[in-house]
Structures are given as C-alpha cells and as structure tokens.
Amino acid sequence: MKIVHLVQHTHWDREWYFTENDSKAVLYYFMDDLFQRLEEDKTLGPFVLDGQTVVIEDYLSVAPHQETRLRQLIEQGRIVIGPWYTQSDFLVVGAESITRNLLLGHADCQCFGGTMPIGYVPDSFGQSAQLPMFLQQFAIDYAVIWRGWSEHNVAHSEFSWQAADGSKVTTAVLPWGYGCAKWLPDNPQTAQKTLEPILEKQTRFSLTDHVLLPNGNDQSPFEYRVPAMLEQLNPQQDDYRFVRSSFSQFFQALESANVTLPVYQGEFLSPKYMRIHRGIFSTRIDIKQLNARLERTLSQHLEPLLAVNWRLGLPYPQHAVDNIWREAMKSHAHDSIGGCNSDRVNAMVKNRLESGLEMANQLIDLNMKMLAEGITAQQDGKKIIIFNAHPQMSAGLLELTIFTPEQDFRVVDSEGKECRWQIVEEGRQDMSIIVQELSNSTETTWYRKCCLLLEVANIPACGYQTLYLQEGINAGFEQQAKSINKLENAWLRLEVDEQGILTLTDKRSQQSYHNILQLVDGGDAGDNYNYSPPFDDWLINSNGFLTSISGTQGALQSALTLSWKIAVPQDLAARREQRADAVLDITMTITLADSNAWLDVAISVNNTVRDHRLQVLLPTAAQSHIHFADQPFGLIERQNLPSEMAVWQDEQWTEAPVALYPMQSQVMMYDAQRGLCAVTEGLREYQIPQNRQDVIAVTLLRSVGWLGQANMPYRPGRASGMVLPSPDSQIQGMHYFKLSVLAMNHGADNAFWRNVERARGNLHAWLATGWSRFRTNPHGRTFPPHFSVLSWDTELHFSVLKKAQHRDALVVRGWNPSAQPLQRGVPETHGEIMPATLAETALEAQPDTVPTCAPATFVITF
Missing domain, CATH: 2.60.40.2220 (Immunoglobulin-like)
Incomplete structure (x- = not known):
C-alpha cells in the first residue's frame, strides 16, 4: 500500500495577466476564508503559503488589523511560510538577488515565528544547477521542485541533488505540477475516480511507497473539505492510505524508508512533461537590461560605497537599501521577470525596477557628495572621486562626464601628476537643467559636455582615490584623433572590408575569426513565453547593407563605427512573402583600448518592425561539442546540440529542447587552439544554431505581440498562459546593447579570467562640481584623500x-x-x-x- 501525503497549499502569482492590485484584492478574501476554516477545525493544516513571505506583506498592506490572527496560526504551525521572500526565477536573475531573497525571506519568517525548512520552488521556468548550493548555505536540506525534470535527467522523482561545489539536498519533484490534485470532489466515490489517474501518474516515477499529493492551485481557495473526504476514502480502497501531511513530514518518511537515493548533478531544463518556456530569457529585453543594471548598481556600486562611508562615520541606510532589493524581487517572479504578462503588468514591473534605480542612484549621488565634502583638497580644482568596489588595488579606464565653460582642462592626482584622458563624445549642455539656481535665470548658460575616458592607476582596494579637474589649463599630452580603417593593439587586430564584414585576428595565437559580429534577423512567430521560428523562416544578415563606416584613433583607445540599413519584412505576413518592406537602422561601435585584450561593442537598434528576432553572431570555428556559460556564482557546461532533440517529437514533449540557453552575462566556446567569449550587459540569452554548431548567437531582442499562442513549431498544442494581445512586447523604438568579446588563446586560464573581470568594469568616477539638485547641511567630518x-x-x-x-x-x-x-x-x-x-x-x-x-x-x- 502506498502512503499518499496530502499537502495543502496555494500558488500565489502576485501578477501575470492580472495586476498586483487584483491579486491583493483576492488575497484579502482568500486569507479571511483560510483563517476561518483553520480556526473552526483545529485538525486542518498545515497550509503552505507558497513558500514566499511577500504574500504576508501584501496581505497585511490591505488587512493590517489581522496581523495578530495570522501570527498565531504561523506560530502554531497551522500556516507555514518561507523560506523565500518571493518565488523568483533562478535562471534570469543574479546571484546576489537570490541570496537576498533567502536572506530577507528568513528575516520575515523570524519575525513571524517559523520558517518552512524546504527549498520550495513550484513554478520556476527551469531549475538552476546552483539551487542546492544556495539552500545549503542557508542550512536547508530539502527541495521541492516542478518544471525542468524528466527521467532523461534522473530516473526517479526523489533523488539527491548535488551542486558543483558538492552541496547536496534531498529533492522531490512534483512530476505533474503543484496543481495536479486541484479542485477535488467532496464525495469519496467521485473523488476516487478523479484520483485514480492522478495517483497513477504521481507514483509512476516514485522511488518508495511514499507519494506527494499537492492540493491547491493558482490563487485557488483552501479546499478545506478534502482531508475529511480522503479519510472517508481510506477504508473504501486498499491501494492507498491518505495522510494529512507536509513537505517536512514527507521527507521524514522518505528517510525512514531507508533507500539509497540516486545522485544528480546539473540543471533541469527538460520540457518533456512541463514547459519551461525558453523564450523568456529574451522576452522584453528592456526589462531584462533594466533589472541587470539595478542588480549591478546595488551590489557593485551602492552597497560598497555605503560600506566605505559607514567605516568613515557616515550612516548606512539599511532599511532603504533593503526596500530597493524587496521592490526588485517583486519583479523577479517567473512571470514578472520573464515578461510573460499583460502589457499593463509589464509596465508595472518596469516601473518598479526604474524606481529602484532612481533611489539607488540618488543614494550614490548623496553619498559621493558627502564623501567629497569631507576630503581636504591636495590640489587646486574640482575633486574627482575614483571609487573601487573590488578588494584588489585597481587600474584601468573609466568613463567620466564633465561640464565646463573652458576649452582647456586637465586631470591631476594628489601629487600633481597628470592623468591621460580622451574625449569620446562632446556636446553642449543647458546648465539650468543641472544647476537649480540657474533654473530661474532669463539667460541660458551653455557649457561643454564632455564624456571622457579617463586613465587611472593605484586605486585602493574597497576604497577610493581623489583626483582633481583643473579647468583653463592645457593638458600636457597629445590628444589629436586621427582617422583609421582598422583596430589594432598588442593583442588584437580587427579589420573590415567594404561590405562591413569584420575579421578579428588574435596576434598571440595568429588565429582569425572571419565574419565576427554579423547581425542576423529572423522571424518570431512565438509569444511572450517562447521564441518560435515561422514554419518557413527567412533569415537576413547584415552583409551588403552597410551605409557608412568610420574609424578614429585616440590617446587611449580606437573605435570603428559601422551603420547599416537592413531591408527586412515589416511583419510575419511580409516575411512569408519574402517581402522586405521595412528597414532596421543599426549602428555598431567597436572600441579597442590600448591596454585591453578585448573588444568592447555598443549596438543601437531602432526597432520599427514586428514579429522578429535579432541576434549577433560569434563564429568560433572551435572543434568542440560543448560550451560554457555563467550561472549564479559559477560556470556551467552545456551541449551544443542537446541529445534530447533526437527524441522530443517521438516522445511528444511539451516543448522542443533546443539549444536556446540562459546566461548571467557570459558565454564561451573554445578548443586547444581558439575560441571566443562574450561578456554582456543585461543580455541573458544565447543560442547554438542547430546548423552551425561552432557559432554562438547572442540574442539582442525579440519582438512578439501575444502573451500566449497555440500550435507553434517549437511548442505544439495549447497556448501557454492566456491568448491575449500584448503589443508593447513588440518593443518598438530605440534599444542599446553592450557586450565585450574576448579571443581565447590559452583556453580559460587565469589571465583569461582576470580579463573577464576587468571587462565587466570595476571603477566608478564622480565629479564634485559643487552643484546639487538637493542641499544638505555639512556633516563636519574630515576624510583622507585616499582610503581602503x-x-x-x-x-x-x-x-x-x-x-x-x-x-x-x-x-x-x-x-x-x-x-x-x-x-x-x-x-x-x-x-x-x-x-x-x-x-x-x-x-x-x-x-x-x-x-x-x-x-x-x-x-x-x-
């Protein structure tokens, strides 16, 4: 006889095709009903509140008077909460976001008197190979997951899941999802017929006689009659014994069965039984880029700056920083960060991220101002604070924007030694927009706006150095730029022909990469969940569409700028007819610094067409059937051609397991002789094309117009989500992308990894102009000109x-x-x-x- 562990729960999407305002209204009545049922019948529970404490936060925002009632049920173990703050997607968001999710989720649980010690991840679109490591770091020994598993990964639904660092958690899969036993009938005889096929599927891959039966669904009311119904059903059949249980009790029973669990190491991206929606890695790329920028601003700039200032005696606004993280994590749920929402919800997701970035940048500005205010000047001029978040002394190039009325200026260090710089962009600035005191002036004050590339050295670890801008003094080095038609330094040479075809040569190994950074536009007949090529796609590359090319060599770096007007179809109908009735205006600026062994690439796209996907190609010509990408706190090896592609149609998988993969910011493919690596800013998706196994295709954007659609080549059958139009997901307008390209001459050695870290950037500059949007009183403290x-x-x-x-x-x-x-x-x-x-x-x-x-x-x- 099999023991069936009934676990009652709700899965609470804060937003999806409905808004968080809708869900809060529903939550008010859901929780009121849940309290009533649990208080009337003391035998009911425990009830799993979806493993995320944001549900409590949302509920108390509309029913603060119910906190005592809620707290009592949690303390009694009748309602179980946590360990997460929100149910995040683990393949798109960053490592620090996942860490803070658990850190803040645990803090909430401690305030309310109990944490569910289970890594409950019921609906992430695929599972990160790093999840066991994150859970073990928080002393969590068990995980319950859904999407991404199949017997092609591990034969049973219970196993020991091991991360690459050796961390293990005992894991149970819900093979048919958290809603497999939803809305059960009250009548035992009727319920038995309903349960028979459910339990057959639930037990199909079970390693023991203990089986999970999750009872609940999306925003679904508590099915309080089910436990009593199952108890009536127990004596009426001999195959199963139903018990009121919890995830913790299930794992205790699993351990008492004394079986040896199979061990699995790796991620779960298999869509055999459940869709993982690989297209979400690039849906609404504007949201992905904004989230990546916020994550990086918080962990790589704001928090380190606040830490340094705190050691100097300034206050650390912990609650304000936590609130930015919390608002960001409200946008990290699988639907939210995936962009597979209604347009209204995507707008709210984007607004939260923009609001967080505004707050973070204002905190940076105020703290830089307070820091500069306390430093006693060692030279004449305006102070420039060079901040180094990294724990090693740093040097390199960084960007700085200055506003000056002078034609000449120079930058010096504390000893008066001049720093080299290069103007990369120059324009005019109306200073009334910058300086509040000038806003009421009747005359416009115009300054030069110069975006500089500044060369610095010996910047203290986890600290700062002070430089000085001296205006009206000529710089003591040659700054004259000259025209060039190729990029070259000690390590690399990049050449371009009249068609705009680029060839990169690694001078260290004499390996060449022809047609690098080619742009390819193809159709996208998918939806917000999945990229799907049209049944008969028409791919168009950038070769032959070049309209202009220019190159300049400066004091610190050289640049090539290429512009294309690529003739493409306006929409899917035009693509079917192979009618190029629209134009994609694209500009690519490639820079090579004298001191760097990599290319920096900036791409701007005016997206005026619909139903398409734009990628940039890195042809490695590497002899390898595998490649590598980064994941939260690590690296993962993946197949260029997933072996499951040979069986997915015969086995009727829910979705094609194509080599369309997520990354944090890095992907690389190499062999003993050659290879390429891309380091991106906010681009989370790449593909290994099935017909070109040595090429990395980084997705820049994809444009679709539907939340869900049915019957697509890569995802046959029903529509995912709701069949709703989402015209904003066509993301029309200007878009800007950045990536760095590294040629690999010795594989992934220590020098390569140092260059990857440098390419990501580690320095920040701030000019103390004396202007400020907001005034503050002097803090009266004195700080050294450099500090670590x-x-x-x-x-x-x-x-x-x-x-x-x-x-x-x-x-x-x-x-x-x-x-x-x-x-x-x-x-x-x-x-x-x-x-x-x-x-x-x-x-x-x-x-x-x-x-x-x-x-x-x-x-x-x-």
Missing part, C-alpha cells in the same frame, strides 16, 4: 561589499568563476574576520580553496 577598508589577494571574482544584515559588521564576498578550485585567501583589514555562509552565519569548515561554482563570504567585525 580592506584588501583581498584572491583570483575570485567580486560579488559584493556591504554591511551585514543583522549586526554592525561588513560582508565581503567573491566567487569562483572557473572550472577549477581557487585559493580562497583571507582579507587584510584591522577587524576580526569570520568565514561565513551566504546567510552570514559562521562557516564550520574553513578550507583553503574555493570549489568551482561556489562563493566565499567573510563577515568582518571592527
């Missing part, structure tokens, strides 16, 4: 420097980007150093090396 909180001699990549969540201490974190263990090292500082988990608790073991795909965190108390 700590330094850390490590090959790990930087993740964050911030104040600890619950104590007066600092947290610094790095992670191993490579496929090999790296030396951990120990930060050098005056404080007490404690190796810690992501949860900011003491780490029991203190190894000398950091495994692949693992973070290394230190808590430092001063």
Whole structure:
C-alpha cells in the first residue's frame, strides 16, 4: 500500500495577466476564508503559503488589523511560510538577488515565528544547477521542485541533488505540477475516480511507497473539505492510505524508508512533461537590461560605497537599501521577470525596477557628495572621486562626464601628476537643467559636455582615490584623433572590408575569426513565453547593407563605427512573402583600448518592425561539442546540440529542447587552439544554431505581440498562459546593447579570467562640481584623500561589499568563476574576520580553496 501525503497549499502569482492590485484584492478574501476554516477545525493544516513571505506583506498592506490572527496560526504551525521572500526565477536573475531573497525571506519568517525548512520552488521556468548550493548555505536540506525534470535527467522523482561545489539536498519533484490534485470532489466515490489517474501518474516515477499529493492551485481557495473526504476514502480502497501531511513530514518518511537515493548533478531544463518556456530569457529585453543594471548598481556600486562611508562615520541606510532589493524581487517572479504578462503588468514591473534605480542612484549621488565634502583638497580644482568596489588595488579606464565653460582642462592626482584622458563624445549642455539656481535665470548658460575616458592607476582596494579637474589649463599630452580603417593593439587586430564584414585576428595565437559580429534577423512567430521560428523562416544578415563606416584613433583607445540599413519584412505576413518592406537602422561601435585584450561593442537598434528576432553572431570555428556559460556564482557546461532533440517529437514533449540557453552575462566556446567569449550587459540569452554548431548567437531582442499562442513549431498544442494581445512586447523604438568579446588563446586560464573581470568594469568616477539638485547641511567630518577598508589577494571574482544584515559588521564576498578550485585567501583589514555562509552565519569548515561554482563570504567585525 502506498502512503499518499496530502499537502495543502496555494500558488500565489502576485501578477501575470492580472495586476498586483487584483491579486491583493483576492488575497484579502482568500486569507479571511483560510483563517476561518483553520480556526473552526483545529485538525486542518498545515497550509503552505507558497513558500514566499511577500504574500504576508501584501496581505497585511490591505488587512493590517489581522496581523495578530495570522501570527498565531504561523506560530502554531497551522500556516507555514518561507523560506523565500518571493518565488523568483533562478535562471534570469543574479546571484546576489537570490541570496537576498533567502536572506530577507528568513528575516520575515523570524519575525513571524517559523520558517518552512524546504527549498520550495513550484513554478520556476527551469531549475538552476546552483539551487542546492544556495539552500545549503542557508542550512536547508530539502527541495521541492516542478518544471525542468524528466527521467532523461534522473530516473526517479526523489533523488539527491548535488551542486558543483558538492552541496547536496534531498529533492522531490512534483512530476505533474503543484496543481495536479486541484479542485477535488467532496464525495469519496467521485473523488476516487478523479484520483485514480492522478495517483497513477504521481507514483509512476516514485522511488518508495511514499507519494506527494499537492492540493491547491493558482490563487485557488483552501479546499478545506478534502482531508475529511480522503479519510472517508481510506477504508473504501486498499491501494492507498491518505495522510494529512507536509513537505517536512514527507521527507521524514522518505528517510525512514531507508533507500539509497540516486545522485544528480546539473540543471533541469527538460520540457518533456512541463514547459519551461525558453523564450523568456529574451522576452522584453528592456526589462531584462533594466533589472541587470539595478542588480549591478546595488551590489557593485551602492552597497560598497555605503560600506566605505559607514567605516568613515557616515550612516548606512539599511532599511532603504533593503526596500530597493524587496521592490526588485517583486519583479523577479517567473512571470514578472520573464515578461510573460499583460502589457499593463509589464509596465508595472518596469516601473518598479526604474524606481529602484532612481533611489539607488540618488543614494550614490548623496553619498559621493558627502564623501567629497569631507576630503581636504591636495590640489587646486574640482575633486574627482575614483571609487573601487573590488578588494584588489585597481587600474584601468573609466568613463567620466564633465561640464565646463573652458576649452582647456586637465586631470591631476594628489601629487600633481597628470592623468591621460580622451574625449569620446562632446556636446553642449543647458546648465539650468543641472544647476537649480540657474533654473530661474532669463539667460541660458551653455557649457561643454564632455564624456571622457579617463586613465587611472593605484586605486585602493574597497576604497577610493581623489583626483582633481583643473579647468583653463592645457593638458600636457597629445590628444589629436586621427582617422583609421582598422583596430589594432598588442593583442588584437580587427579589420573590415567594404561590405562591413569584420575579421578579428588574435596576434598571440595568429588565429582569425572571419565574419565576427554579423547581425542576423529572423522571424518570431512565438509569444511572450517562447521564441518560435515561422514554419518557413527567412533569415537576413547584415552583409551588403552597410551605409557608412568610420574609424578614429585616440590617446587611449580606437573605435570603428559601422551603420547599416537592413531591408527586412515589416511583419510575419511580409516575411512569408519574402517581402522586405521595412528597414532596421543599426549602428555598431567597436572600441579597442590600448591596454585591453578585448573588444568592447555598443549596438543601437531602432526597432520599427514586428514579429522578429535579432541576434549577433560569434563564429568560433572551435572543434568542440560543448560550451560554457555563467550561472549564479559559477560556470556551467552545456551541449551544443542537446541529445534530447533526437527524441522530443517521438516522445511528444511539451516543448522542443533546443539549444536556446540562459546566461548571467557570459558565454564561451573554445578548443586547444581558439575560441571566443562574450561578456554582456543585461543580455541573458544565447543560442547554438542547430546548423552551425561552432557559432554562438547572442540574442539582442525579440519582438512578439501575444502573451500566449497555440500550435507553434517549437511548442505544439495549447497556448501557454492566456491568448491575449500584448503589443508593447513588440518593443518598438530605440534599444542599446553592450557586450565585450574576448579571443581565447590559452583556453580559460587565469589571465583569461582576470580579463573577464576587468571587462565587466570595476571603477566608478564622480565629479564634485559643487552643484546639487538637493542641499544638505555639512556633516563636519574630515576624510583622507585616499582610503581602503580592506584588501583581498584572491583570483575570485567580486560579488559584493556591504554591511551585514543583522549586526554592525561588513560582508565581503567573491566567487569562483572557473572550472577549477581557487585559493580562497583571507582579507587584510584591522577587524576580526569570520568565514561565513551566504546567510552570514559562521562557516564550520574553513578550507583553503574555493570549489568551482561556489562563493566565499567573510563577515568582518571592527
């Protein structure tokens, strides 16, 4: 006889085709009903509140008077909450976002008296191979997941899931989803007929006689009659014994069965039984880019700056920072960040991210102003603060915008030594927009607006250095730009022919990459969930559509700018007829700095056409059947051609397992002789084309007009979501993309990884003009002209420097980007150093090396 563990729950989408305002209204009555049922019948429960504490936050925003009632049911274990703040998508959002999700979710649970010790992920569109690591860092030993699993990964629905760093969690799959036993009849005889096919499917892959039966669905009311009905059904049949249970009780029973669990290592992207919607990695790319920019601004700039200023005696606005993270994570649910929503909801998602970025940038501006105010000047001129978030002394190039009435100026350090710079863009600026005092003037004050590339050196680790802008003084070096028709430095040469076809040569290995950075436009007959090529697609590349090319060589870097007017179809109807009745205006600027072994690429696209996808190609010519991409806190190996492509149609999978993959910001393919790597800003999707297995195609944008559609080549059958028009998802208008391209001459060695980290950027500049939109009183503190909180001699990549969540201490974190263990090292500082988990608790073991795909965190108390 099989033991069926009834787990009652709700799955709460905050937004989807409906808004968060809709869901809050429904939540008010849902919770009122749930309280009433649990209080009337003490035998009911526990009830799983979808594993996300934001549901509590939303509910109390509309029913604050019910907090005591809710708190009592949580303390009694009748309602179980957490461990997450929101049900995030784990393949699109960043590592620090996932960490904060658990950190803030746990904090909420502690306030309400209990945490569900289960990594419950019921509806993420695929599962990250890193989930076991994240859970173990928060002392969570179990996971319950849905989408992405099939027997092609692991034969049973219960197994030990192991991350690359060795972390393991006991995992149970809901093979048919969290809603497989929804809306059960009250009558035992009727319910038995309903349950027979459900339980046959639930037990098909079960390793033991213990089976999960999740009872609940999207925003669905508590089915409070089901437990009593199942108890009546128990004596009426001999195949199953139904028990009121929880996920924790199920895992206890699984362990008591004393079976050896199979071990699986890797991600879950298999759409055999459930769609994982691979198109969400590039849907609404404007939202993806905005989210990536906010994540990076918070963890790589704002939090490190606040940490440094806190050590100098300025306040750390912890609650304000937490609120920015919380608002961002409200946009991280699978539908929200996936962009598979109604247009109204996508607008709300975007607004939250924009609001967070506004708040973060204002905090940066105010803290830079306070920092500059306290520094005693060592030279004449306006102070320029060069801030280095990373825990190693840094040098390199960074961007700085200045406004000046002078034709001449120079930048010097504290000793008066001149720094080199290059103007990359210049224009005029109406200063009444910048300076509040000028806004009421009757005359317009015009200044030069110069976007500079500034060369700096010896910037202290986790700290800053002060430079000075001296206006009216001629710079003491040659700045004259000259025209060029190729890019070249000590490492690379990039040549272009009259058609605009680019060839990159790696001078270190003499390997060439022809037709690199080619643009390809194809149709997209899909929806917000899935890219789908038309049944008969017409691919158009950029060759032959070049309208202009220009090149300049400056003091610090050289640039080539190419412009195309690519004749393309206006929509799917025109593409079917192979009628190029529209134009894509695209400009690409490729820069090569004298000191860098990589290309920086900026692409602008005026998207005026519909139902299409635009990609940029990196032809590696590498002899390899695998490639690598980054994932949260690590690297993952993937097949160029998934083996499941050979069977998906015969086995009637829900979706084609095409080589359309997510990344955080990096993808690379290489062999012993050659290879290419792309490091992107906010581009989360790439593809290995089935007919060109040595090419990496990075998706720039895709335009579709429907939330859901039926019967697509890559996703046959019913529509996903709702069949609703979403014209805003055509994302018309101007779009801007950035990526860096690295040629790989020695594979993924230490020098390569250092260049990847440098290509991502690690320095920030701020000019103390004396102008400010908002006035503040002087703080009266004095700061040194240069300062470092700590330094850390490590090959790990930087993740964050911030104040600890619950104590007066600092947290610094790095992670191993490579496929090999790296030396951990120990930060050098005056404080007490404690190796810690992501949860900011003491780490029991203190190894000398950091495994692949693992973070290394230190808590430092001063």
